[in-house]
Amino acid sequence: xxxxxxxxxxxxxxxxxxxxxxxxxxxxxxxxxxxxxxxxxxxxxxxxxxxxxxxxxxxxxxxxxxxxxxxxxxxxxxxxxxxxxxxxxxxxxxxxxxxxxxxxxxxxxxxxxxxxxxxxxxxxxxxxxxxxxxxxxxxxxxxxxxxxxxxxxxxxxxxxxxxxxxxxxxxxxxxxxxxxxxxxxxxxxx
Numbered sequence: 516x517x518x519x520x521x522x523x524x525x526x527x528x529x530x531x532x533x534x535x536x537x538x539x540x541x542x543x544x545x546x547x548x549x550x551x552x553x554x555x556x557x558x559x560x561x562x563x564x565x566x567x568x569x570x571x572x573x574x575x576x577x578x579x580x581x582x583x584x585x586x587x588x589x590x591x592x593x594x595x596x597x598x599x600x601x602x603x604x605x606x607x608x609x610x611x612x613x614x615x616x617x618x619x620x621x622x623x624x625x626x627x628x629x630x631x632x633x634x635x636x637x638x639x640x641x642x643x644x645x646x647x648x649x650x651x652x653x654x655x656x657x658x659x660x661x662x663x664x665x666x667x668x669x670x671x672x673x674x675x676x677x678x679x680x681x682x683x684x685x686x687x688x689x690x691x692x693x694x695x696x697x698x699x700x701x702x703x704x705x
Contacts, residue, residue, distance in 0.1 A: 617641040
């Protein structure tokens with residue numbers, strides 16, 4: 516005896532005796548065409564989205580690389596330029612940080628694919644920006660000066676990374692900071 520959920524299905528013994536042209540299909544031709552169309556659309560959308568993210572990452576990496584001076588301890592008498600905020604007021608959405616380069620580090624979880632094209636300078640800046648948004652007092656004067664140009668940066672004396680990570684950073688920022696730190700370590704080892 517066949518279970519009730521199989522009542523609408525053709526009997527396998529009957530199908531074996533019938534010619535293949537007479538056998539009933541599970542899906543009609545229109546349904547098969549619709550399924551194939553949906554698969555193609557889904558794959559195409561995923562490819563386009565992946566391409567868009569890759570292009571956006573390249574654009575961000577180029578912008579950061581272009582604006583980040585490459586100064587080392589062995590570079591004598593080099594003045595690091597400071598970025599001055601615009602004197603024109605800008606309408607900014609609530610919770611936004613005018614001038615931030617990587618707002619996605621606070622709004623969404625990054626993936627390894629997204630940051631795979633970021634160079635060392637971009638990754639380092641993104642990590643510093645996460646901590647700067649919460650008032651970390653950078654020991655490096657160049658980094659501190661860079662963020663002091665933004666009105667939203669208020670360095671808190673005695674603020675440690677441990678305190679920030681345990682009390683101020685969101686889960687998204689914590690996860691992104693760890694992912695970015697892993698990427699930085701990988702790039703630093705190359």
